[in-house]
Amino acid sequence: MKEYLLILVSTVLANNFVLARFLGVCPFMGVSGKLEGAIGMSVATMFVLTLSSASSYLVNRYLLQPFELEYLSILSFILVIALTVQATELLMRKTNPLLSRILGIFLPLIASNCMVLGVTLLNVQQQHNLLQSALYGFGAACGFGLVLVMFAAMRERTEYAPVPLPFRGSPIGLITAGLMALAFMGFTGLARL
Amino acid sequence: MSSNREIFLDGLRLNNTGPMALFGVCPLLAVTSSLITGLALGLATTIALVFSNFTVSVVRGRLRPEIRIPAYALIIAAVVTVIQLLMQTWFFDLYQVLGIFVPLIVTNCAIMGRAETFAVRNSPLPSMLDGFATGLGFCLVLVLLGTTRELLGKGTLFSHGELIFGAPGNAWQLAVLPDHYGFSLALLPPGAFMCLGFLMAGRNWLDSCRAGGERPGQAVRLRQHVPLESS
Amino acid sequence: MKQDTAAELARNAGKRVFHFHGGLRLHHHKQASCKVAVQTLAIPPRLYIPLAQNAGPAAQPLVTPGSRVLKGQQLARFDEPSLGFVHAPTSGTVVAIARQPVTHQSGLEGLCVVLKPDGLDRWTQLDPIEHWRSVDAEVILQRLCESGLVGLGGAVFPTSKKVDEARKSGIHTLILNGAECEPYISCDEMLMREQPDKIVLGALILQRAVAAEQVIIAIEDQMGEVFSALQAALSRADCTDVRLVRVTTIYPDGGEKQLIQVLTGLEVPSGCRPPELGLLCHNVATAAAVAEAVTEGKPLLQRIVTVSGNGVKRPSNLLALIGTPISNLVDACGGYTEDAARLVLGGPMMGYALASDQNPVIKAANCILVLSQRDVQPGQAEMPCIRCGECARVCPALLLPQTLNWQIRNDLLDQATDSGLGECIECGCCDYVCPSHIPLVDWFRFGKSEHNLLSKARAQSERARDRFEAREARLEQLRQDRTRRMNEKKQALQDRPPSPDGAPGRGQP
Amino acid sequence: MDIEQAAPKSGAAWRGALTLGLIALLVTALLAGVNQLTRQRIERQQRQAARVQLEQLLPSAQHDNVLQEDSYTFRDIAWFPSGQGITVYRARKNSTPVAAIFRLAATDGYNGDINLLIGITFEGSVTGVRVISHQETPGLGDPIESGTSDWITKFSNRSLHDPELAGWALKRDGGEFDQFTGASITPRAVVRAVRTTLEYFAANRDLVFAQPADSLQNEVTR
């Protein structure tokens, strides 16, 4: 039990994927212009990351490892991720058209950010089991969503502040991200409880 | 078709590649705690770009539009895997340091961008040149950021040279600032973000100087706080 | 506390005293102008009577330059019948009908009748309604309309219109607003002290007009003398369904919505007016004017104006004719002091600066405030908002002025409207407390007018687009019809055996 | 990677899938080839990397067995209450025990585990201590790294009798080992871990060398 809790605390707070591990920074900087978009992106990421971590675990455990095909891991994980995104999109369109319309635009974006592949690779590296893998993906997405949503709300403020010209836009966004990372360093040590 | 020189300059110009348009930021931040690691990933990315651009360009005419993107993904993944295996063979320690950011060259959106925008339209040689130039541009940013952070953080340059250059590299470390200097924030995540922010602001500033004034779309907003504007 | 329904609360108005959010306890500075009784101002050499009351359309003149007029005679008529007439404040000769600076925030010019009084102050024929208790309510309304009666509480909305619409929604409680919450202003207070009977009479007439069950006269609890005067008047009039309620002195308890909240605990829902709760609110001076208009037949020709502030020598209340230049009022109060700095129409909270003291007194002019150098405090430069939240703490409309402020400054007018810009009553509380000295209310007024313009422009382009689309549709329809008819014709011609007269092409376009 | 496109006709779809499959096959073949070429070298590298770490504590000349293959992992709550697995690499020369290297975590550091390698000769003196990984505060706790200060080398050649048991503590606690300026928790944890390991080894030496080796190769890197 405790180790699962630790995975969550670690991925969401102490080793936040965006602010401490540098994974998924592109969508973090790119989608955060509006709060609504940020929320949509977070939810979509949660779906995809959880599913793709679990399924790539299965691929790794029952396909790559038994046949000593580890060198195909990048290739196969990329395919798994693409398929997961497709499947999620299809499933959503069938079961929940409304949700699909809201989240649909974010799904392709997710497939091309390095957090998803990063999570699957880290799962292998850290020898997680199925549940741990899924939780790891879920936690990573939660951490991503948490900082993304806060970042978006902050950006709505900095947008209209008289920021010096060279710093408008991405630079002040990056500095904000830096200060967020600074604040998140306060969680150092939390991952051991 | 533009001349090779133009292709090269175009590729090299930073705004073509991801980093300044905010793509491929993750490796940029993650491996630049020293110049050497930054350089290493930059070179690896360049190689990946050259070969993936080449391959994509070779097969481009033979693919139907709807399978183009998955096919490119496969090709790029293969190229990167080869690089990963080779790096493990020859630069094992370096591979350990760069960690998952070597396989992540795949998603590094820069590659996708270049493969889709350039290599699909051009013949193999210009594509390779473009890949090379783009990679070099990316590499330049990595080195710049790595230099800044290493200098600010440890006061050294070229530390851990052995990772790329083997044993002789060990001696290349340059202690620019006195030994007891150290500002570890620059090496930590906050420093990474902020340094990149300053780098981009610097480029914006240079651009605006070159353009001789404000950049369009960034005009001072009307009706800001009165004393700020009027004085 | 038991759960009261809204209707019950409304009916129990005044039985319990509630609070509204925010507000300010201000030093009221009223003593200065209350020391002496209201003086009647001498008739000035010229009167400038604006033909438009507010920003609305001007009335059509019924006189020409050179016409001799009597006091109370109709000078002009509004196209909109419910707006009634503009009357001559005294007898004399019309010198001109010309554009003059008018007393308005905009500081622009407007059409005025310039009247040269003859000093005789001769009345025109008056027509009092003596038996107002027995006449139809319509008759009273007609009289209010003809008398040019408008709300004297500040909004100068035509009283007859307000009463008429209220009557249709059914009113159970009439509230007379005697709170007069803004500092310095004491015209209502002096009126209530000196003519309480007239106010009570007006209240009864209004009550009759809207068939209200009860009347509440609300005053602030710091008005001791007023209370006894009104109480005496009430016992003289011997009416049992008129109650006098004292409310806690917190600015802006005189605001209609705030007063209703204090008396009933209810908020007037957004987009609704008080009559929808069965409540009607009028200023006490309006009530007095109603009494004069009905029982004496006199139209609204004059009003009490407070002249006060540190920039005037002898602050006092004056009964002035509409159209009197403000300089005359100041002179009657001993003139300006050495350090007079700014002229404000209205109180320090809601008033606006006037460009010149040649502007005439208008029906809305409750107060002429002359600020001294000391009051203006030029050293306090505006600073950026530090988000301290003081403004939100005092805002009686429960808005977040700091948010509105940056939304308006950044041209996010739709967002500002979503954040409740329209609910701002411009009371000035936020301005008053802002430690950064941001002229918030100015921004809000600006934002409102900008948004109005924007909506108008949008509506216009919408209409234009609709028109365009309609035209396109019409043309398309025409085209289709024509081709259809042509085809039908062709068909018909082909189907039909050639006619004997052999004119198949006829009728083809 | 927006794969969604206008749905092609079914014949075209088949051809597309076939092309993709072909590419996948080619790519896989390529990778299989490269893998074949590099695999042995990579494995050697990995083993080499592990050996380098162990060699810091025990030069390869002193033993003739492969340490990673002669290793086992155990847990012993009585001695090491954190319950974490501890790996022991045994060095033998001509099948006589020479030394043992313990890989274990000191769990009472300032911030998380401090992973240590502790080498002990058969006679019970320390051949060396190295920190493999830790999360102590940079600037405060990192003098335990061999690259940052020589503090960690002060354990070499010490044993349970040098100093006596009471001396196996920080100077501040009445022992012989330096604390760091502003940080005593980190060094205390390391000292304590080394002492406990020495005591364990003294008490269980024969058992340590008698244990059968695990089937797994125990890598040193995390």
Place this chain on the structure above:
Amino acid sequence: MRQVLYALCPGIVVYTWFFGTGMLMQILLASAFALLFETLMLKVRKQPLALFLNDGSAIVTAVLFALCLPPLAPWWIACIGMFFAIVITKHLYGGLGYNVFNPAMVGYAVVLISFPQAMTQWLPPMAIAPVDIGFLDGLRSILTGHLPAGLTWDAVTQATPLDAIRSSVANGQTVAEARHLATFGDVGGRGWEWVANAYAAGGIWLIWQRVISWQVPTALIGSVFLLGLAGFVLDPGSNPSPLQHIFYGAVVLAAFFIATDPVSGCTSPHGRLIFGAGVGILTLIIRRWGAYPDGVAFAVLLMNMAAPLIDRYTRPRIYGH
């Protein structure tokens, strides 16, 4: 802003009384750097100097930052801290009123992370100090970064109460055992508790003056107390009592002066309650499980991040809606 400075005076006086003049030097140093950077940035951004310098917000930032420093911290700590506070956190965002993060706390967090050694050299109260470092020696060590000859940091400094508790708990002792050390007073640290009282007095005056609202201090101290109580009841061995939690470290200072920073905090009344409670809860979480003995600064920064979001969802109901 002036009033904030006045309100800090009692705390500073008591601090100096117990811990010597080092703190005064830090305040002067930090203020000088703050004014320097403020002037520089105003010049670069072409803003009216007098207007913004008179406002005093830079001094408030400097003083609050200095109050978090160990009294003998070398001068470049103040320099770097103020650079991050004034230049990066404040002026890059548009200057006074536009910053999203609390400048003083960013400055503090930066120097704490970068120079943990210098930032943990706390002096014990003079009454129990083994050596008395005079004004001149103090000044010299601030300016050079070295103690006078013959002294070592280990001899001069002592762990703060929170550090001491952490070390003891890490050593397997209970909090009650740790509290026998001389650095502890009746409820908080020796000396520290009186400083906290003085801060609280100043803070209450600020509430009375309506410079700060009651919500943040109440919510912050309230949440520390309640959560502290829960921890104490569940495991008195490794948790200090709730009252001790309040009097250790910077909780009182933060409750009245730091978390109340209007610019980087929440503006709506409900938002302020959430903000204060959030700071309290995060502080205790970091104290209990995190790597830093006092989490107040990080808690404030973390809540700064959440503030725009909280504000958005705690807008008061508009009149009539």
